[in-house]
Amino acid sequence: MKWKGRRQSSNVEDKRGGSGSSRGIGGFNPMLLGPLIKLLFSKTGLIIVAVLLVFSFITGNNPISFLGNIFLGGNSQPASTESYQGTAEENIQAEFSATILASTEDVWNTILDNYQEPTLVLFSGYVTSACGSASSATGPFYCPGDQKLYLDLSFFEDMERQMNAPGDFAQAYVIAHEVGHNVQKLMGTMDKVNRLKGQLSETEFNKVSVRLELQADFLAGVWANRSQRMTQMM
Known part of the structure; x- marks a missing residue:
C-alpha cells in the first residue's frame, strides 16, 4: 500500500x-490495610471522615483520592511521565x-x-x-x-x-x-x-x-x- x-x-x-495507573490508586502497601481499617472505625477515624466530607463539599475534591494519597502512598497519576x-x-x-x-x-x-x-x-x-x-x-x-x-x-x-x-x-x-x-x-x-x-x-x-x-x-x-x-x- x-x-x-x-x-x-x-x-x-x-x-x-x-503503567496500569488506570486501575486506580497506585503504590498500595498491604501492610497499611489493617491499621487503616482500625483507624477509620475508631472515634478519631470518624472525626477524620467528617472533616474530609466537609472538605470535599467545599473544594469539590474526591475524599477517597485524598485518603489514598495519605494512607496508600499513591495517586491517580502514572508513576512515570516519560513518553513510551x-x-x-x-x-x-x-x-x-x-x-x-x-x-x-x-x-x-x-x-x-x-x-x-x-x-x-x-x-x-x-x-x-x-x-x-x-x-x-x-x-x-x-x-x-x-x-x-x-x-x-x-x-x-x-x-x-x-x-x-x-x-x-x-x-x-x-x-x-x-x-x-x-x-x-x-x-x-x-x-x-x-x-x-x-x-x-x-x-x-x-x-x-x-x-x-x-x-x-x-x-x-x-x-x-x-x-x-x-x-x-x-
Whole structure:
C-alpha cells in the first residue's frame, strides 16, 4: 500500500507502555490495610471522615483520592511521565495505523452526514475502556460506550505468524473493520442488536452477532473500494 507521506489522524491516543495507573490508586502497601481499617472505625477515624466530607463539599475534591494519597502512598497519576519509546518497527506500525484511520475518516465523512470520527487507542498488554478491561489476547475491538477502537500493535505480528495474513492491506482491513462497528453504532444497528440480547436464545443471538461482524466486514470493503477510487492507495 502507498500510505507513507499521507495524512495521519489526530484521533489517536497512544497508551503503549502504560503503567496500569488506570486501575486506580497506585503504590498500595498491604501492610497499611489493617491499621487503616482500625483507624477509620475508631472515634478519631470518624472525626477524620467528617472533616474530609466537609472538605470535599467545599473544594469539590474526591475524599477517597485524598485518603489514598495519605494512607496508600499513591495517586491517580502514572508513576512515570516519560513518553513510551517503541521499537522502530512498532513506531512505523503506529504511523501506519494513524494513516489508515485518517483514510477511513476521509471516506466516511463523504458518505455519512455528521459522521462522528472514532478514536484509535494504541495499547500494550492491557487496557481499560468504557466496556471494561481487556488484554492483548482479546484482539482489536470497538467499544460503543466511548466510541473508541482499541489495538495492541502486536496483533499485526500475530496475524503474520499465526494467521498467515501478512501485508499492509490485511492490517488496514482490521482497522477498517473496527471503524465499521463505529458506523454501525452511528446508524443504530449495534443498539438494535444489543436490545435483542434478552429477547433471543443464546444460539439465535449468536447468529445475529455473526451477521453484525459480517456487516462490519462489508463496511470495511466499502472503505477499501471508496479509498482506492479517491486516493489509489492500495
